[in-house]
Amino acid sequence: xxxxxxxxxxxGLHVPTxxxxxxxxxxxxxxxxxxxxxxxxxxxxxxxxTLVGDSPSTFHLILPEVYLDSFGCEKRIEKINHRMKEYxxxxxxxxxxxxxxxxxxxxxxxxxRKGLMVALxxxxxxxxxxxxxxxxxTEGTVIDRLPPRIQVRKKACLEIPHIMVLLDDPEGIVIExxxxxxxxxxxxxxxxxxxxxxxxxxxxxxxxxxEIADALERLLKSVATPGQKPMLYAIGDGNHSLxxxxxxxxxxxxxxxxxxxxxxxxRYALVxxxxxxxxxxxxxxxxxxxxxxxxxAVIKAMQEFYRRQG
Numbered sequence: 001x002x003x004x005x006x007x008x009x010x011x012g013l014h015v016p017t018x019x020x021x022x023x024x025x026x027x028x029x030x031x032x033x034x035x036x037x038x039x040x041x042x043x044x045x046x047x048x049x050t051l052v053g054d055s056p057s058t059f060h061l062i063l064p065e066v067y068l069d070s071f072g073c074e075k076r077i078e079k080i081n082h083r084m085k086e087y088x089x090x091x092x093x094x095x096x097x098x099x100x101x102x103x104x105x106x107x108x109x110x111x112x113r114k115g116l117m118v119a120l121x122x123x124x125x126x127x128x129x130x131x132x133x134x135x136x137x138t139e140g141t142v143i144d145r146l147p148p149r150i151q152v153r154k155k156a157c158l159e160i161p162h163i164m165v166l167l168d169d170p171e172g173i174v175i176e177x178x179x180x181x182x183x184x185x186x187x188x189x190x191x192x193x194x195x196x197x198x199x200x201x202x203x204x205x206x207x208x209x210x211e212i213a214d215a216l217e218r219l220l221k222s223v224a225t226p227g228q229k230p231m232l233y234a235i236g237d238g239n240h241s242l243x244x245x246x247x248x249x250x251x252x253x254x255x256x257x258x259x260x261x262x263x264x265x266x267r268y269a270l271v272x273x274x275x276x277x278x279x280x281x282x283x284x285x286x287x288x289x290x291x292x293x294x295x296x297a298v299i300k301a302m303q304e305f306y307r308r309q310g
Contacts (some may be wrong), residue, residue, distance in 0.1 A: 011216045011232065012124035014268045015209060018101060019093040019305050020186060020200075021056065027189035029055045030199065032163035034238070035062045042066050044193075053193060061160050068148050077152055084158045093158075094239065097187040100212070101186060101206035102178050103272060105280075113280030116203070116212070119268040120165065120233065127243040133227040134220075135165070138236060141243045149244035161270040163238030167219065169275045174215040174277045176275070183207060184302070186257045238276065245269045 004269060008014065029052050045064045052059045060083045063076055087093050091239050101117035125135035142232040153159075167174055183201035185294045190197050203209065216232065224230045235242055256264060290298060 006138055008213055009121065009124075011213060011220060012121045013213060013216060014119035014121055015100070015118075016119035016268065016270060017098045017100050018096050018270070020096055022092055022094055025056050025092065025186060027088055028192050029057050031051075031191055032057065032059045033060070033190065033195060036065050036162070036238070036241075038064070039066045047193065061087070061158065063148075063152050064233065073148070073183045074151075077155075081155045081157070084156060088157065096186075096202065097204045099202060099209065102175075102183060102201040104179075104199040104201075107280075108194050108196045110196075111280050113274065113278055114175050114179065115164070115272040115274045115278050116178070117200075117270060117272050120271050122246050122249045122267055122269055123244075125242065125246055127239070127246060134229075135233040135275055136231050136235070137239050137243070138166075138234050139239050141178065141239060145191050146244050146247055149240060153244055153248050159270050161238070161241070161272075163242050163269065163271040164216075164236040165271045165273050166222065166236040166276040167216075167232070167273055168234075168277075170277050172275060172277065173280075174212060174219060174275065175273065177215075178203065178208070178212075189259065233273075234276075236276075238271075242269055242271070 021027065032048055032052075045066055048059055061080055063073070063080060067073060067076060090175070103115040105113045105115060120135055124133055126133040127137040127141040129140065131137070153234060169175070179272050180200075183203060186200040186201045186202050188197075203212070220230060223232065245266075252264065252266050253261060261267065
């Protein structure tokens with residue numbers, strides 16, 4: 001079975017070759033939370049390290065951001081690069097057919113969120129505030145936060161992504177129909193430390209891949225406005241990780257030969273597409289509005305609270 005030869009450049013889509021753990025690998029130890037979680041709780045990551053031990057795990061392939069500014073960070077990065085090569089040489093990771101992965105992620109409350117792992121073209125992405133590209137950031141990018149992330153990616157032979165990209169798909173035409181199809185089960189496992197459950201299905205059929213691309217094209221047309229460049233993808237999480245991938249790609253692009261640019265692996269980034277209208281996607285307010293209270297009393301209580309916290 002061959003992949004569709006159609007060009008997906010107009011929708012910034014790329015069909016990746018994804019690697020998954022060998023069938024005998026303990027997935028409860030393999031899967032860990034994203035590297036930008038628990039940044040003020042090193043004890044969480046210490047528990048993960050104890051739980052995982054020396055078992056095959058993505059814990060050994062990522063740099064938790066709680067350690068970004070710590071002593072020995074460069075040594076950690078060297079170990080990550082070594083472990084990536086080791087996993088490839090030992091067959092810990094197995095190459096799948098080119099295609100996508102359909103994801104059903106349940107949190108600790110059992111609430112399901114649907115997603116689709118794909119690759120997006122970094123040529124269609126810009127993280128600057130006035131960007132008019134197909135793929136755009138949803139928060140300001142702090143340039144000073146990019147160098148350590150670039151350093152992690154620089155010599156990495158694998159990409160371990162946690163980037164969530166939002167689609168404004170009110171009718172659910174891209175991801176939702178895939179759950180009605182008979183797709184091969186790739187993995188089905190609980191997640192460590194009460195994090196929920198995740199199930200993945202392979203999307204390899206060229207016809208289904210074409211249907212996904214067609215749906216994305218229809219979505220793009222629906223948001224198009226005369227005289228303006230449309231946005232199809234909004235980075236919901238992992239803004240700085242994708243910005244680091246973009247910065248590294250720009251460096252490579254400036255030195256690579258033209259014939260290597262089209263299919264250079266650094267040009268594409270693995271992401272999870274998610275419908276912003278997914279019922280399992282909850283948006284919590286950052287700011288709070290207080291009613292029927294005294295501003296003076298609130299400020300005084302806050303001062304006393306934070307004074308006790310040191």
